[in-house]
Every structure is written in C-alpha cells, then in structure tokens.
Amino acid sequence: MASRALLSRHSLPFFRFYSCYFPALFHFTPSPLRYIVYPFHRVQRIHLYCSLAHQQLDEIAQPELSCFNNTIHRLSHRRSFSEVLLVYVTILRNGHLPNGLTLPCILKACTALPALFFGCAVHAHIIRLGFEAATFIQNGVIVMYSRFGEISTAHKVFDLLSLRNVVSWTSIMSGYAQNGFPLEALHIFRTMRLDSPIIPDFIALVSVLKAYIDVGDLDQGRCVHGLVVKFGLEDEPDLLITLTSLYAKCGQVNTARSMFDQVFSPELILWNAMISGYAKNGHADEAVELFKKMVARKVRPDSITLRSAILACAQVGSLEAAKWIWEFVSNSELKDDVFVNTAIIDMYAKCGSVVLARRVFDNIPQKDVVVWSAMIMGYGLYGQGKEAISLFHEMIQSQVRPNDITFIGLLSACKHAGLVHDGRKYFYLMRNHGVEPRHQHYACLVDLLARAGHLEEAYEFIKGMPMAPEVTVWGALLNACRIHGQVELGKYAAERVFAIEPWNAGHYVQLSNIYASAGLWKDVARVRVLMRERGATKAMGFSSIEINGKLQSFYAGDKSHPRSKEILAMTDELERKLKKSGFLPHMDSVLHDLGPEEKELSLCNHSERIAMAYGLICTPPGTTLRITKNLRACVNCHSASKLISKLVEREIIVRDANRFHHFKDGFCTCGDYW
DNA sequence: TTAGGGTTAG
Numbered sequence: 001m002a003s004r005a006l007l008s009r010h011s012l013p014f015f016r017f018y019s020c021y022f023p024a025l026f027h028f029t030p031s032p033l034r035y036i037v038y039p040f041h042r043v044q045r046i047h048l049y050c051s052l053a054h055q056q057l058d059e060i061a062q063p064e065l066s067c068f069n070n071t072i073h074r075l076s077h078r079r080s081f082s083e084v085l086l087v088y089v090t091i092l093r094n095g096h097l098p099n100g101l102t103l104p105c106i107l108k109a110c111t112a113l114p115a116l117f118f119g120c121a122v123h124a125h126i127i128r129l130g131f132e133a134a135t136f137i138q139n140g141v142i143v144m145y146s147r148f149g150e151i152s153t154a155h156k157v158f159d160l161l162s163l164r165n166v167v168s169w170t171s172i173m174s175g176y177a178q179n180g181f182p183l184e185a186l187h188i189f190r191t192m193r194l195d196s197p198i199i200p201d202f203i204a205l206v207s208v209l210k211a212y213i214d215v216g217d218l219d220q221g222r223c224v225h226g227l228v229v230k231f232g233l234e235d236e237p238d239l240l241i242t243l244t245s246l247y248a249k250c251g252q253v254n255t256a257r258s259m260f261d262q263v264f265s266p267e268l269i270l271w272n273a274m275i276s277g278y279a280k281n282g283h284a285d286e287a288v289e290l291f292k293k294m295v296a297r298k299v300r301p302d303s304i305t306l307r308s309a310i311l312a313c314a315q316v317g318s319l320e321a322a323k324w325i326w327e328f329v330s331n332s333e334l335k336d337d338v339f340v341n342t343a344i345i346d347m348y349a350k351c352g353s354v355v356l357a358r359r360v361f362d363n364i365p366q367k368d369v370v371v372w373s374a375m376i377m378g379y380g381l382y383g384q385g386k387e388a389i390s391l392f393h394e395m396i397q398s399q400v401r402p403n404d405i406t407f408i409g410l411l412s413a414c415k416h417a418g419l420v421h422d423g424r425k426y427f428y429l430m431r432n433h434g435v436e437p438r439h440q441h442y443a444c445l446v447d448l449l450a451r452a453g454h455l456e457e458a459y460e461f462i463k464g465m466p467m468a469p470e471v472t473v474w475g476a477l478l479n480a481c482r483i484h485g486q487v488e489l490g491k492y493a494a495e496r497v498f499a500i501e502p503w504n505a506g507h508y509v510q511l512s513n514i515y516a517s518a519g520l521w522k523d524v525a526r527v528r529v530l531m532r533e534r535g536a537t538k539a540m541g542f543s544s545i546e547i548n549g550k551l552q553s554f555y556a557g558d559k560s561h562p563r564s565k566e567i568l569a570m571t572d573e574l575e576r577k578l579k580k581s582g583f584l585p586h587m588d589s590v591l592h593d594l595g596p597e598e599k600e601l602s603l604c605n606h607s608e609r610i611a612m613a614y615g616l617i618c619t620p621p622g623t624t625l626r627i628t629k630n631l632r633a634c635v636n637c638h639s640a641s642k643l644i645s646k647l648v649e650r651e652i653i654v655r656d657a658n659r660f661h662h663f664k665d666g667f668c669t670c671g672d673y674w
Numbered sequence: 675t676t677a678g679g680g681t682t683a684g
Contacts (some may be wrong), residue, residue, distance in 0.1 A: 100676085165677095171678050207678075238680055239679095245681065271681085273680080307684070338684080
C-alpha cells in the first residue's frame with residue numbers, strides 16, 4: 001500500500017520534531033506508522049454519490065492523479081466539500097500520493113466543512129510528503145487552523161515557514177483579527193512592514209484596516225488610508241468598502257458617505273457598510289433613507305441589510321417606518337429568517353407596539369432563546385411585567401433553556417412593573433437554570449429594590465456583590481434616593497458615582513435634586529460649582545414626534561419651528577387647562593434656583609410638551625400621539641402628561657431613554673413607576 | 675493554477 005511505502009521512507013526523528021510542535025496531529029495515533037491512514041482505514045467502501053464527476057472517474061479503470069485533481073477542483077468549485085474529501089480518500093486507497101495541486105483544495109474543504117480531525121490528518125500528510133517548505137500549501141494550513149480557533153498552532157506553522165509571501169502574512173494577521181486578537185494582528189502587520197521586504201497588497205490592507213476598526217483606532221486607520229493612496233489602490237472596490245466601514249464605525253459618517261458616493265454602482269456589501277454605519281452611530285434617519293434609496297435602485301437586500309435597517313427604525317421610534325419595513329420583509333424571501341424576525345420584534349417593542357411585536361412572535365414556528373428573550377424584553381419595556389413572567393414560564397414549558405439575556409429581560413420587566421417579590425425570586429432562581437448572575441443582573445435587582453423603597457436591603461445587597469459595583473448599580477441607588485428623599489445614602493451613592501463618572505452631569509443633577517427637595521440650597525449651589533469645576537456636561541434634551549410619517553424634533557424652549565406661534569398658543573392653552581383642573585407643578589424637576597414663576601415657565605417649556613403641542617395642532621381629534629425623548633421623562637412632565645391625556649382625550653405614547661409611557665384617561669401604563 | 679480580505683451579530 002502506497003501510504004505504508006511512504007511512511008517507511010521517513011525517519012522517526014522527523015516525526016518527533018513535528019510531534020512536539022503539533023501534538024494535535026499525533027495524539028490520536030498509537031504509532032507513527034499508523035497515523036497517515038488512521039482517519040481512513042475504517043472507510044471500507046467509498047460511497048460515490050451520483051455526481052457527474054464521480055461517474056466520470058468510475059468510467060476510468062485506473063485513473064491518474066491528474067484525473068482525481070480535476071475532479072477535486074470541479075467539486076471544490078461547486079462547494080461540494082464532503083465529496084472532495086471522499087475523492088481524497090479514494091486517491092489514497094488507489095495508491096496515489098497527493099501532490100501540490102491536490103492538497104490546497106483538500107485543506108480548503110476541511111476548513112469549509114469544518115472538519116478539524118480530517119484537517120489535522122491532512123496536515124500530517126503534508127509534513128510526511130515533504131511539503132513543509134511549500135508556501136502555497138502551508139498558507140492553507142495557517143488559514144485552516146485559524147478558522148478552527150487554533151491560532152497558536154497556526155502561528156507555529158507560520159514560524160516554521162522558511163519563505164513567507166504576502167498571503168502568509170495576511171493569513172496569520174487576519175487569523176488573529178478573526179479570533180478576537182486585533183492588537184496581535186496589528187503587531188504582525190508592523191513586523192511585516194519592518195522586518196520583511198513584503199509590500200502589502202489590497203487584501204493585506206483590508207485586513208489591517210479591519211483590525212484598526214476592531215480596536216476603534218481612527219488615527220491609525222487614517223494612516224493606512226494614506227498607504228492605500230501611496231500604493232495607488234484607492235480605486236480598489238474592496239478597499240473602498242473597508243474604508244467606508246472604518247469612517248462610518250468611527251463616527252465620521254460624512255467622510256464615509258463621501259467615499260460611498262464615489263462608487264457609481266455600489267455592490268450590496270458597500271450598501272450594508274454604509275447603512276449599518278449610519279444605524280450604529282445614531283444617524284437612524286439617514287440609514288432608513290439610504291435603505292429606501294437602495295430598494296428604489298432595485299438592489300436586493302440580504303439579512304444583514306434588513307437587520308441594520310430594522311435597527312435604524314427601532315432607533316427612530318417611528319411606527320410608520322416600522323410598519324413599512326415589516327411589510328417589505330413580509331414580501332421578501334427573508335420573511336421566515338429568524339434573525340430578521342427577532343429584530344422586527346425588538347423594533348415593534350421599541351416603537352411602542354407590543355401587540356404587533358407579539359403578532360410577529362406568534363408567527364415564528366421555531367422559536368429559539370433569543371426570540372423568546374426579545375419578546376420578554378418587549379413586555380418589560382412596556383411595563384407589562386406579569387405578561388413577561390407568564391411568557392417566561394411558557395418558554396420553560398417549551399423546553400427552551402433561558403440564558404443570561406433572558407434573565408436581564410425578565411428582571412428588567414419586574415423592575416419596570418415594580419414586582420419586587422418576583423424580581424427577588426427570579427434573581428435567586430437564575431442559578432437553578434444554569435445561569436450565573438452578571439453585573440447587569442445585580443444592577444437590575446438593586447434598581448428594583450431601591451425604587452420600591454427597600455433602600456437598606458438594596459445597600460446590603462450591593463455590599464454582598466461578588467464583583468465591584470459599577471456606575472449602573474450606584475446610579476440606581478442614587479436615583480432611588482432622589483425618589484425617596486434619602487439625603488445621607490444619596491450623598492454616599494453620589495460619591496461612588498462621581499468617582500467612576502466625574503464627567504457625567506446627570507449624576508450631579510440627581511444629587512442636586514435630592515438637596516433641592518430637602519431645601520438644602522447651599523448644598524445645591526455646592527454641587528453646581530463642583531459640576532462646573534469638573535467640566536461635566538449634560539446631553540441636550542430633545543423630543544421628536546412623528547406626523548404623517550415625518551419626524552419633527554424640538555429642544556426645550558424651542559421657537560425655531562415655522563408654526564412656533566401656534567405651538568406656543570397650544571402650550572399656553574394646555575397650561576391653562578392644567579391649572580384649571582388643579583394641577584400643581586413639581587418644582588423639584590427644575591435644577592436651577594429660580595423664582596416660582598420662572599420655574600413654572602421653565603417646566604412647561606420642556607421639549608416633550610412642545611412636541612405634544614405640535615402633535616395636537618397637526619392631527620385630528622382622537623389621534624394617538626407618539627413621542628420619543630432622548631432623556632428620561634421628568635416627574636413634572638409625567639404627571640402633566642397623564643392629566644393632558646384626559647383633558648384633550650388623546651392617547652399619548654412617550655418613549656424616554658429607558659422605557660415606554662402610555663398615557664390614557666389620566667393614567668400611565670408605568671403606574672408611576674420608572 | 676490551486677491561497678489571504680471586506681458588510682452583521684437578533
């Protein structure tokens with residue numbers, strides 16, 4: 001048998017040398033003499049399926065190696081990788097030795113399937129056949145081990161390679177990047193530039209750019225862009241895609257867009273890079289607009305495009321846009337894609353329609369843990385804690401195992417609904433389901449306990465945490481101290497929070513509000529000075545409202561809208577109506593130490609009130625108003641909105657930074673718990 | 675005549 005003849009030609013020291021470098025190749029074989037045939041010796045009969053390539057082979061009595069190689073290449077081209085491996089076994093059994101044309105294809109098949117066990121054996125064959133210095137073949141070995149996550153083995157192969165070309169360097173570099181080690185990938189690129197005469201080609205530059213995107217280093221990415229220009233590769237379409245992605249992901253969407261616009265007829269992957277870049281950087285409107293443009297140009301979106309566009313719609317919070325994309329998905333071939341459908345559930349939940357989210361959920365035949373978790377999270381956002389819990393039990397009954405995300409959904413649903421008892425119960429049940437609580441779970445429970453007034457219990461719970469409490473934990477305690485007017489504990493929590501995020505003005509505002517409620521004006525002034533000294537800034541609050549599918553945004557005290565006079569008249573009217581029905585403004589919601597009248601004025605100028613007024617003048621009676629706010633709703637606006645919903649007989653749905661508030665007949669679905 | 679890369683991540 002040829003394989004045995006081959007083995008006898010090689011010495012044992014050779015085997016020992018390689019076995020210390022690549023133990024995985026040898027651990028399954030009791031004797032080096034057996035290992036080359038090991039994966040195949042049990043294959044008694046080769047089942048040649050009905051492929052034409054095989055039939056042709058069968059017709060030849062004694063096929064030459066070149067015939068086998070032709071067959072392998074044809075099968076590889078058709079991506080019939082299992083059959084490629086079967087032909088390889090046939091080659092060995094027919095007494096042939098694979099050559100330099102056979103092996104790269106076999107490695108590719110092992111990588112694609114994936115078949116690590118088979119791949120290790122093929123690597124052993126490569127060594128035995130004396131191809132250890134064949135760069136072309138060894139590059140394939142590097143890629144194979146990288147794809148299997150065996151990056152250190154891949155690196156050993158790379159180290160032993162005497163002649164490395166640009167593909168060898170790119171293979172090991174991208175291997176590191178793909179295995180989550182972008183810094184190592186960049187180190188390899190630097191070594192290549194400094195220690196070798198190799199000039200990077202466009203694929204090498206794409207790989208290094210990807211690594212810089214992963215570490216978020218725009219400056220270094222720009223340097224690589226300089227190299228691209230230096231090598232005259234700026235028109236290379238694949239580099240344009242990666243450069244667009246670099247600028248988009250690093251927040252430079254305008255630069256990204258100018259690169260995108262250079263291409264007359266962008267291919268799908270470039271559309272995806274730009275749309276997802278917009279969606280990820282808070283430019284949701286542009287993402288949706290670009291997606292519509294793409295559809296109008298008859299470019300067929302794939303699952304990635306749809307997920308990015310759906311994410312953008314979820315961020316916009318526009319139900320009209322959400323319905324539009326859902327209709328688009330329903331008419332596309334991706335209507336049964338479970339990933340796309342889960343994104344739709346998430347989007348509907350975030351756009352304020354838990355009913356539509358549930359409809360999509362019910363239509364998914366095979367629900368995995370993420371589908372269930374998305375729906376549980378949706379109920380939670382909407383304050384429907386009991387529904388979330390009942391869905392959780394349904395999920396368990398369906399034999400789907402919950403994961404840590406499921407419990408974040410469940411606990412935050414309990415939190416939004418104030419279900420303290422249930423929250424506690426499910427937190428301690430997590431381990432029974434094989435899920436170890438992470439920091440986020442602890443933060444959720446602290447928030448739940450503290451909001452409900454169990455401040456001491458929350459504090460004790462924090463002290464017992466097995467990890468260092470982060471800002472979310474102390475922030476939750478601080479917020480609860482504001483709600484319950486706990487000055488001392490609030491002061492302590494604020495100190496912890498300031499130590500972690502001294503630049504975040506929101507925390508200073510919280511402490512200041514605690515002092516203001518207690519009438520400690522000197523302390524209020526002190527916090528304000530501290531805030532200024534540390535250069536803390538607060539995000540400008542704004543609210544958006546969708547009218548006839550078009551979003552209109554307003555800042556606090558905004559007078560820039562062309563219909564500003566009418567809006568002002570409506571806010572005044574609302575204020576009059578509120579006063580007439582006995583509404584007392586919550587002065588604590590104002591940080592500034594203003595006089596009572598100025599305070600009132602400042603409160604009714606909050607952005608959501610202006611958006612509401614605009615909605616009222618633009619829509620017929622009875623229309624539901626849908627408002628999105630970038631910050632949390634303040635106590636005053638929340639109370640006023642409840643009453644306004646009754647006074648003007650409208651349903652008002654407000655999505656704040658945290659959750660939904662559905663105001664109807666003087667009540668809110670959150671039950672004043674947020 | 676066969677290798678390496680880029681879009682996402684519910």
